[in-house]
Amino acid sequence: MSAVMISRKATRKWEKLPGKNTFCCDGRIMMARQKGVFYLTLFLIIGTCSLFFAFECPYLAVHLSPAIPVFAVLLFLFVMSMLLRTSFSDPGVLPRALPEEASFIEMEIEAANGNVPAGQRPPPRIKNVQINNQIVKLKYCYTCKIFRPPRASHCSICDNCVDRFDHHCPWVGNCVGKRNYRYFYLFTLSLSLLTIYIFTFDIVHVVLRSVDSGFVSTIKETPGTVLEVLVCFFTLWSVVGLTGFHTYLISLNQTTNEDIKGSWSGKNRVQNPYSHKNIIKNCCEVLCGPTYPSVLDRRGVLVDIPNPSTPGAPSTVNSNPVPQTTKTTAPLIPNEHTPEEAKPSIGATSPKEEKPSTPRDASLKSPSNPAVIKESAH
Numbered sequence: 550m551s552a553v554m555i556s557r558k559a560t561r562k563w564e565k566l567p568g569k570n571t572f573c574c575d576g577r578i579m580m581a582r583q584k585g586v587f588y589l590t591l592f593l594i595i596g597t598c599s600l601f602f603a604f605e606c607p608y609l610a611v612h613l614s615p616a617i618p619v620f621a622v623l624l625f626l627f628v629m630s631m632l633l634r635t636s637f638s639d640p641g642v643l644p645r646a647l648p649e650e651a652s653f654i655e656m657e658i659e660a661a662n663g664n665v666p667a668g669q670r671p672p673p674r675i676k677n678v679q680i681n682n683q684i685v686k687l688k689y690c691y692t693c694k695i696f697r698p699p700r701a702s703h704c705s706i707c708d709n710c711v712d713r714f715d716h717h718c719p720w721v722g723n724c725v726g727k728r729n730y731r732y733f734y735l736f737t738l739s740l741s742l743l744t745i746y747i748f749t750f751d752i753v754h755v756v757l758r759s760v761d762s763g764f765v766s767t768i769k770e771t772p773g774t775v776l777e778v779l780v781c782f783f784t785l786w787s788v789v790g791l792t793g794f795h796t797y798l799i800s801l802n803q804t805t806n807e808d809i810k811g812s813w814s815g816k817n818r819v820q821n822p823y824s825h826k827n828i829i830k831n832c833c834e835v836l837c838g839p840t841y842p843s844v845l846d847r848r849g850v851l852v853d854i855p856n857p858s859t860p861g862a863p864s865t866v867n868s869n870p871v872p873q874t875t876k877t878t879a880p881l882i883p884n885e886h887t888p889e890e891a892k893p894s895i896g897a898t899s900p901k902e903e904k905p906s907t908p909r910d911a912s913l914k915s916p917s918n919p920a921v922i923k924e925s926a927h
């Protein structure tokens with residue numbers, strides 16, 4: 550028995566997760582696989598700030614105020630912490646359905662649609678839910694084999710469904726979604742302030758020095774200033790513009806994805822059911838609302854043990870008491886089309902999945918959804 554225990558190979562769940570993410574620090578850090586632009590972001594921020602600390606700060610601290618470099622350092626640290634918080638966290642990835650869940654959903658869809666004659670296209674896989682008296686469509690994800698919760702979307706770069714998907718941001722090297730949106734917004738806001746701050750004090754520095762020793766000799770003495778001014782000038786427009794755009798979205802409680810698709814534009818007489826119709830309330834919900842735990846359980850342990858039915862073939866068993874995070878409660882709700890024989894069999898195979906703390910329960914009943922969602926049509 551002890552030999553068996555020793556030979557067991559412990560595996561963390563992040564090692565088996567599908568999708569195109571990379572993990573560091575034994576699953577604690579999670580990012581998209583493509584990180585080239587993220588390194589450029591780091592280089593631009595750290596490089597520009599280093600030049601500012603080296604060339605302008607000593608002069609400004611002596612001739613104006615020592616508070617100038619102190620505030621710059623604090624702002625720089627805040628920008629970096631918000632960037633790394635956005636980049637290294639789970640944006641709200643939804644787990645894919647387990648094989649038995651996927652086959653049950655398939656069976657449920659087939660039962661609901663009936664027999665489609667050969668040659669005819671099957672109807673689109675959509676479920677309708679009612680949120681704040683608005684009918685919202687839940688679309689089926691053919692990759693994750695789930696009906697996505699409202700506001701979720703599949704990121705083609707990360708190959709995952711992400712809850713309250715905003716967009717995939719190559720600059721931060723991660724998706725922006727339910728779990729990291731507020732940090733992303735604080736990053737863009739603080740970066741705007743930092744860029745304006747450095748740009749302003751670059752100009753002040755050049756003007757003060759030029760009075761003493763002339764413009765040309767000032768530029769020769771501090772060559773980094775010209776580079777900083779150029780980087781800040783071109784960064785300013787895009788970052789401030791982006792911050793303004795996200796401030797507008799937050800005031801409406803809307804995501805970039807919904808804005809681009811025109812989800813709540815009123816075309817289909819569907820108003821945004823998440824908006825409180827009040828800018829302050831919308832801002833409070835997006836920026837100060839509750840934080841959500843990751844439902845991936847990345848650092849949970851999987852243990853390979855010999856499968857008794859087929860000697861020698863290992864099977865993976867979840868040793869973690871936390872329930873498997875692949876529940877698809879909304880799509881799995883049996884309806885009148887569900888075959889009777891399917892209902893007890895699913896219930897019998899996964900009794901613990903009925904716990905309300907499972908992720909898709911959480912996503913559907915979470916405080917971010919201001920209304921109780923109920924299935925209204927099939």
Ligand SMILES: [Zn+2]
Binds near residue numbers: 692694702709710
């Ligand atoms: Zn998906």
Ligand SMILES: [Zn+2]
Binds near residue numbers: 704705708716717718
């Ligand atoms: Zn992504």
